[in-house]
Amino acid sequence: xxxxxxxxxxxxxxxxxxxxxxxxxxQKMFDTIRSTFERFGxxxxxxxxxxxxxxxxxxxPNFKMQIFRTGLRIGDEGLALRFDLTVPLARVxxxxxxxxxxxxxxxxxxxxxxxxxxxxxxxxxxxxxDADIVGSERMSADAEIIALMYETMSSLGLSxxxxxxxxxxxxxxxxxxxxxxxxxxxxxxxxIDKLDKIAWEGVSxxxxxxxxxxxxxxSKLKKFLDLRSxxxxxLLTELSGLMASSPVAQRGIAELTEIAxxxxxxxxxxxxxxxxxxxxxxxxYYTGPVFETILDDLPSIGSVFSGGRYDDLVARFGDRxxxxxxxxxxxxxxxxxxEKLGLIKKVMATAKVVVLNFDSTAEDYCQKIxxxxxxxxxxxxxxxxxxxxxKAQLAYALGQNIPVVVIAGGSEKDRGVVQIKDIQRRKQVExxxxxxxxxxxxxxxxxxxxx
Amino acid sequence: xxxxxxxxxxxxxxxxxxxxxxxxxxQKMFDTIRSTFERFGxxxxxxxxxxxxxxxxxxxPNFKMQIFRTGLRIGDEGLALRFDLTVPLARVxxxxxxxxxxxxxxxxxxxxxxxxxxxxxxxxxxxxxDADIVGSERMSADAEIIALMYETMSSLGLSxxxxxxxxxxxxxxxxxxxxxxxxxxxxxxxxIDKLDKIAWEGVSxxxxxxxxxxxxxxSKLKKFLDLRSxxxxxLLTELSGLMASSPVAQRGIAELTEIAxxxxxxxxxxxxxxxxxxxxxxxxYYTGPVFETILDDLPSIGSVFSGGRYDDLVARFGDRxxxxxxxxxxxxxxxxxxEKLGLIKKVMATAKVVVLNFDSTAEDYCQKIxxxxxxxxxxxxxxxxxxxxxKAQLAYALGQNIPVVVIAGGSEKDRGVVQIKDIQRRKQVExxxxxxxxxxxxxxxxxxxxx
Numbered sequence: 055x056x057x058x059x060x061x062x063x064x065x066x067x068x069x070x071x072x073x074x075x076x077x078x079x080x081q082k083m084f085d086t087i088r089s090t091f092e093r094f095g096x097x098x099x100x101x102x103x104x105x106x107x108x109x110x111x112x113x114x115p116n117f118k119m120q121i122f123r124t125g126l127r128i129g130d131e132g133l134a135l136r137f138d139l140t141v142p143l144a145r146v147x148x149x150x151x152x153x154x155x156x157x158x159x160x161x162x163x164x165x166x167x168x169x170x171x172x173x174x175x176x177x178x179x180x181x182x183x184d185a186d187i188v189g190s191e192r193m194s195a196d197a198e199i200i201a202l203m204y205e206t207m208s209s210l211g212l213s214x215x216x217x218x219x220x221x222x223x224x225x226x227x228x229x230x231x232x233x234x235x236x237x238x239x240x241x242x243x244x245x246i247d248k249l250d251k252i253a254w255e256g257v258s259x260x261x262x263x264x265x266x267x268x269x270x271x272x273s274k275l276k277k278f279l280d281l282r283s284x285x286x287x288x289l290l291t292e293l294s295g296l297m298a299s300s301p302v303a304q305r306g307i308a309e310l311t312e313i314a315x316x317x318x319x320x321x322x323x324x325x326x327x328x329x330x331x332x333x334x335x336x337x338x339y340y341t342g343p344v345f346e347t348i349l350d351d352l353p354s355i356g357s358v359f360s361g362g363r364y365d366d367l368v369a370r371f372g373d374r375x376x377x378x379x380x381x382x383x384x385x386x387x388x389x390x391x392x393e394k395l396g397l398i399k400k401v402m403a404t405a406k407v408v409v410l411n412f413d414s415t416a417e418d419y420c421q422k423i424x425x426x427x428x429x430x431x432x433x434x435x436x437x438x439x440x441x442x443x444x445k446a447q448l449a450y451a452l453g454q455n456i457p458v459v460v461i462a463g464g465s466e467k468d469r470g471v472v473q474i475k476d477i478q479r480r481k482q483v484e485x486x487x488x489x490x491x492x493x494x495x496x497x498x499x500x501x502x503x504x505x
Numbered sequence: 506x507x508x509x510x511x512x513x514x515x516x517x518x519x520x521x522x523x524x525x526x527x528x529x530x531x532q533k534m535f536d537t538i539r540s541t542f543e544r545f546g547x548x549x550x551x552x553x554x555x556x557x558x559x560x561x562x563x564x565x566p567n568f569k570m571q572i573f574r575t576g577l578r579i580g581d582e583g584l585a586l587r588f589d590l591t592v593p594l595a596r597v598x599x600x601x602x603x604x605x606x607x608x609x610x611x612x613x614x615x616x617x618x619x620x621x622x623x624x625x626x627x628x629x630x631x632x633x634x635d636a637d638i639v640g641s642e643r644m645s646a647d648a649e650i651i652a653l654m655y656e657t658m659s660s661l662g663l664s665x666x667x668x669x670x671x672x673x674x675x676x677x678x679x680x681x682x683x684x685x686x687x688x689x690x691x692x693x694x695x696x697i698d699k700l701d702k703i704a705w706e707g708v709s710x711x712x713x714x715x716x717x718x719x720x721x722x723x724s725k726l727k728k729f730l731d732l733r734s735x736x737x738x739x740l741l742t743e744l745s746g747l748m749a750s751s752p753v754a755q756r757g758i759a760e761l762t763e764i765a766x767x768x769x770x771x772x773x774x775x776x777x778x779x780x781x782x783x784x785x786x787x788x789x790y791y792t793g794p795v796f797e798t799i800l801d802d803l804p805s806i807g808s809v810f811s812g813g814r815y816d817d818l819v820a821r822f823g824d825r826x827x828x829x830x831x832x833x834x835x836x837x838x839x840x841x842x843x844e845k846l847g848l849i850k851k852v853m854a855t856a857k858v859v860v861l862n863f864d865s866t867a868e869d870y871c872q873k874i875x876x877x878x879x880x881x882x883x884x885x886x887x888x889x890x891x892x893x894x895x896k897a898q899l900a901y902a903l904g905q906n907i908p909v910v911v912i913a914g915g916s917e918k919d920r921g922v923v924q925i926k927d928i929q930r931r932k933q934v935e936x937x938x939x940x941x942x943x944x945x946x947x948x949x950x951x952x953x954x955x956x
Contacts, residue, residue, distance in 0.1 A: 060823035061559050063600040066584050069555060071597055073604060074548035074611065081549055093879050095856035095886030097525035098532055102630050103554065103616050104520060104573075108512050122555075122575045124586070133517050135575070146522055149514040153524060155853070155905060157890040160525065165554055165616075179553050190889040194868060198887065201876070319872035321880075372511035402606070405546035417645060421770035425652070428544050429772075435546025436649065438641040439608040454606060 068178030070386070078401040080389055083210060084163065087183050087383060090206045094198070096161040096185050101142040103165060107132040109145055112370050120169030135167040139184045139382065140339070140367065147188050147378075148371035156189035163385075177386055184361075186380025188368070193309050196343045196363055196379045197316030203347060203359050203381055204322045210388075211397055214350040215358075218330035221310050221343050222362070224293070225334060227303025231296070232274045238265050240338075247334040249279065250353075279332055286314045286329045293331075309343060339364040345381055349391055358388040403454040405435040407494055410447045412437075413463035420462055423472060423490060427460075430491035432498075452477065457501050458494050476501075519629030521837070529852040531840055534661060535614065538634050538834060541657045545649065547612040547636050552593040554616060558583040560596055563821050571620030586618040590635045590833065591790070591818065598639050598829075599822035607640035614836075628837055637812075637831025639819070644760050647794045647814060647830045648767030654798060654810050654832055655773045661839075662848055665801040666809075669781035672761050672794050673813070675744070676785060678754025682747070683725045689716050691789075698785040700730065701804075730783055737765045737780045744782075760794060790815040796832055800842055809839040854905040856886040858945055861898045863888075864914035871913055874923060874941060878911075881942035883949075903928065908952050909945050927952075 065071065072080055088098075104124055108131070111117035122135040136142055139162045147158060154160075163183040185202055187195045200217060207215050225243055229236050245260045252260075254276065261267040261275070278296065283289035290311050297303035310329060317327065335344040342363030349358060361381025368376035392398050409424045411417055420436060427434040435456070437447050444461065451459045461473040472490055475482045476497045485493045516522065523531055555575060559582070562568035573586040587593055590613045598609060605611075614634040636653055638646045651668060658666050676694055680687050696711045703711075705727065712718040712726070729747065734740035741762050748754035761780060768778065786795040793814035800809060812832025819827035843849050860875045862868055871887060878885040886907070888898050895912065902910045912924040923941055926933045927948045936944045 061564055061821055062557075063560070063596045063822040064557075065553065065600075066555065066557050066582075069553040071553070071600075072551040073597075073601060074550060077549040077551050080551070092855040093882070093884050095854070095859070095884055097853075097855050098528040099525055100523040100528050100531070102516065102520040102522070104517065104618070104630060106513075106515075106517050109514070113512055124573045124575060131517075145514045146524075149516075149522075150524060155901070159886065159889075167555070179555060187889060189891065191891070192889055194862075194872065194887070195889045197872075198889065205879075315869070316872060319869040319876070321873070321876045370512055371514040402548075403546070404543040404548050408546070411645075418766070418770040421645065421648075421767060422772070425770070425772045428656075431544070433544050433546055435610065436645070438610075438638060438643055438646045438649065440640065440642070450606070 066178075068176065070177060070179075075400040075402055076389075076393075076398075078404065079398045080385075083385070083389060083392075084183070086209050087206055087385075088161070088163075090209045091161040091183075091185050091202065094159070094185070094202050094205070096159045096202075099143070099146065099160040099162045100164070101136075101139075101146060101162070103135055103167075104133050105136050105142060105145070107134045110134055110136060110141055112141075122167050122169050137168050138166055139164060139182050140186070140364070140380065143184075143186055143188070143380075144367040144376075144378070145371060147368050147376060148373050157195070158188040159185070160188070161185045180387070181385040183383040183385050184380060186361075186378060188376060188378040190379070191365075191377040193312040193343075194316050195377075196309075197313045197320055199361060199379055199381050200313065200317060200327065200345055201320040201322050203345065203361075204326055206383065207347065207359065210392070212349070212392070215326065215347055216350060217327040217345055217347050217359075218333045219310065219313065219327060219343060219345050220330055220333035221306035222334075222340050223302050223306030223309065223342060224297070224331065227297055227300035227306060228275070228278070230300035231278065231303060232267075232271050234265065234267070234271065241265055243334045246275075246279070246332060249332045254279070281331060285324070286327075287311065289329050290314070306342075313343060335360060335362055339367045341365045343379070349395070351395060352391050355387060355391050357384070358391060359383045401455075403435075403456050405433045405454070405456050406498055407432055407434040407458040407460060408451045408454070408456045409434060409436050409460040409462070410444060410451070412442060412444045412447055415464045416462055416467040419467040420460075423460060423462055423487065426487070427491050427494065430495070432491065432494060458497055460490065460494075517629075519627070521628060521630075526851040526853055527840075527844075527849075529855065530849045531836075534836070534840060534843075535634070537660050538657055538836075539612070539614070541660045542612040542634075542636050542653065545610070545636070545653050545656070547610045547653075550594070550597065550611045550613045551615070552587075552590075552597060552613070554586055554618075555584050556587050556593060556596070558585045561585055561588060561592055563592075573618050573620050588619050589617050590615060590633050591637065591815070591831065594635075594637055594639070594831075595818040595827075595829070596822060598819050598827060599824050608646070609639040610636070611639070612636045631838070632836040634834040634836050635812075635831060637829060639827060639829040641830070642816075642828040644763040644794075645767050646828075647760075648764045648771055650812060650830055650832050651764065651768060651778065651796060652771040652773050654796065654812075655777055657834065658777075658798065658810065661843070663800070663843070666777065666798055667801060668778035668796055668798050668810075669784045669808075670761065670764065670778060670794060670796050671781055671784035672757035673785075673791050674753050674757025674760065674793060675748070675782065678748055678751035678757060679726070679729070681751035682729065682754060683718075683722050685716065685718070685722065692716055694785045697726075697730070697783060700783045705730070732782060736775070737778075738762065740780050741765070757793070764794060786811060786813055790818045792816045794830070800846070802846060803842050806838060806842050808835070809842060810834045852906075854886075854907050856884045856905070856907050857949055858883060858885040858909040858911060859902045859905070859907045860885060860887050860911040860913070861895060861902070863893060863895045863898055866915045867913055867918040870918040871911075874911060874913060874938065877938070878942050878945065881946070883942065883945060899926075909948055911941065911945075 124133045167179050258272050294307050340362040344362035346357035347359035363379040365377045409420050411420045424434050424436040441447050457477050459475040470487050575584045618630050709723050741758050745758050791813040795813035797808035798810035814830040816828045860871050862871045875885050875887040892898050908928050910926040921938050
């Protein structure tokens, strides 16, 4: 190491560190998501961050998403970083066949990577937390996913959110209803997807220019997008009249009607979800219902929990089609939003107790004390920093917001006692070595009662 | 998707999927490690999987470890996948200065990647789980790491393991004691590190050939490596006599003596650790005590929990040296070992209850039942697969080892009751809708009592 030529510790752009004050509440968030997913009976899966390239692209030479290639090759095949957890799930379903249960209700969390241009709020690496049901064609499976989305958001302490639901079959039915060629549909949907950003003016201009829509087509489309009603079921009834000419749209409407009825039985309140005909979802693999979740107070950050049905994805690996539906929490985006909304409480320490360590003749005694406290099940830290005086060590404990401080120097060691400081109540008691954990537990119980 | 040209779902070699039956116990292992680390007051950190290349290599053109490059460049700089969690920690310490507490006791878990030749038991991607103390020169910090290693292994249900401890300063003192040039030391240590694999015959032959050792030098080295004693403290006393000519070795001996005394106060039994003078640890950044953990019944798989002191690593980023020590669990290797030792219990399901769903006229009722069970805090699954008859759905529940099955068809719906099957006791009871959760909880409590 050349001291004159040191290395900058900066991260590449689009990447992010999570320091403990953020990581402690972030981990609490992971724990809440996981326990909610398990309450619905989902089971965990883990797959590598690196996959064979053609698994990710589906062998499609026009594959649009920017993936990170790793430089490593096996034979003439490249390896690349996964961009989501859904494609690896489809691979697993195909590869392990009988070793996994059907229906396969799996959850998975992990980092994914996208080689996008780095910009505000866009990360090149982020964590997803997915739940999917593979092997069920029932609309009650889609309803189950939506109920899971509702329960997860609620468990995280969020109440002001809307789950927006649509169906790709309605969007595919637009070709019949509006009257344009199937081949234009991908482009048309991509334009509609911008409605939130560029409004109807922008969307209609783009459709005129790119897809040669005439005024009649535009007015039909606008009628579709403007459809509103006092209830979802009424909306679906109106839609059924509007799109009577499209068989595929009628199937989509029947599916959404079934989901709406299921959501009642699953106790998902009407106020937390609605049919939104402008929801398209970018990924190409969706085939049926699609979902996204918008925070009422931060709509601009986009969806924080999204998904849909993708019945054809597993077929990529040679199996016949396998029905599948699911959704994914964008953990980093949701965490950033909750931070903005003041819902994240920064926490500095995991320790509930710090044992000071200021008298080198008593370090062995302090080690015995901290060991006893830990063995009683409490999180306890022995001070190991470079400060040697009591006051500076105490300042460290206060800075970390640790509620209990244990003090033991030579005189305490000789008498077999310790001093215990209750920071919140500004009280200090002396107790015997054997009583340390019991006294601390009673202080912590009182502290919880106060908070 | 072209059906005639489907894509193989195989993984690249050196990569591994964890199906739920393995992932459920593996996650339990993560939870145990995390709660032990938190019991010692460590706080969580997260950093990206991708780092700037020179951060990983330290700008060393001779850097030997195979890293995965990502293909993405920022300016003329490459980005690559991290090969451990220690280098990113050093970067974080340098980058955030005041925003992190000192001492900084952090833990971190995540995937790391090494572009090694894939071979049995060697993964190209694996999970590490690290705990480090940054900003403490005290040997009690090293002792704390060793105590953490002991407690973690014990909490995982392991008892037959040995933590082997050495000190790089002893190995550096070999130049004085054996009498050879400092510049040869890296090569000599690399050869000594092979002692487990190629025995003394191999080591001595290699030292003769590569480092031109003569018989006198070889016999001195052998004396060092053969040193045994009935206790660690006695061994250190003998070593002190043997290496009297080396000031650096004397410092290493004093450090190990202090650690040995600390381990007594920290209640780490003598039987679970020992001084082992052949432990070198491969990574170049270690500067003081080094640790590794060998399973008594599976020594051949190598160390499952290793680390040491690395006081100079942070200086790579321009700071003056920052004292640091820590250790890392090789989670995948440890999990594989525990599986071999029969310590991993495969678990198929997270759900404790499955609500069958065989009568389409009662699906709404079943949805209400499963929602009520979940709201009572229990993990419950609604059957969503393609089987439509009760018997086949029951077979699914039995296959998953789910202890409670709820049955409700049209007649139960009409009467507002449900049938509850206690699988273990082969009993079935009928109860009202409102009582479902209470009845299930009592069945599960009895089941636990029986197990």
